[in-house]
Amino acid sequence: MKFSVTVTLKKDVLDPQGKVVQQTLQNMGMKTLKDLRQGKYFEVDINENDEKLAKDKVDEMCKKLLANLIIEDFKISKL
């Protein structure tokens, strides 16, 4: 069972890496670009047939390793 996980910085946390990408794009002529924020993305494949159990496992992975809950949020979706 495959899930996608996106980890994003909470909205009040500064994102210097995203700002550099944003400025680079703007310098390349993308004048309509208003804001850009960067995050992390994972595709997780779990050996588990029960969707609820599999999702709980992914949730546990996010909390233990993939996301830093002090500054980041995460979202899990089934693929």
Next chain:
Amino acid sequence: MKFSVTVTLKKDVLDPQGKVVQQTLQNMGMKTLKDLRQGKYFEVDINENDEKLAKDKVDEMCKKLLANLIIEDFKISKL
């Protein structure tokens, strides 16, 4: 208008960074984890009311900077 962009490695491209995350999770006891691949995630805000034009702009950003089309695929979704 906000879009999310996910950039993932093509399936035949090795993902050493993802492998390290996978092995770490497995060493932490996640025995049901079969595979994990890492990608990039961006949230892009565009000053443009026409959805088609805005999406074309994001597509251009991906092709010019955000993704390396030789080894990566990208997907754009409206938020």
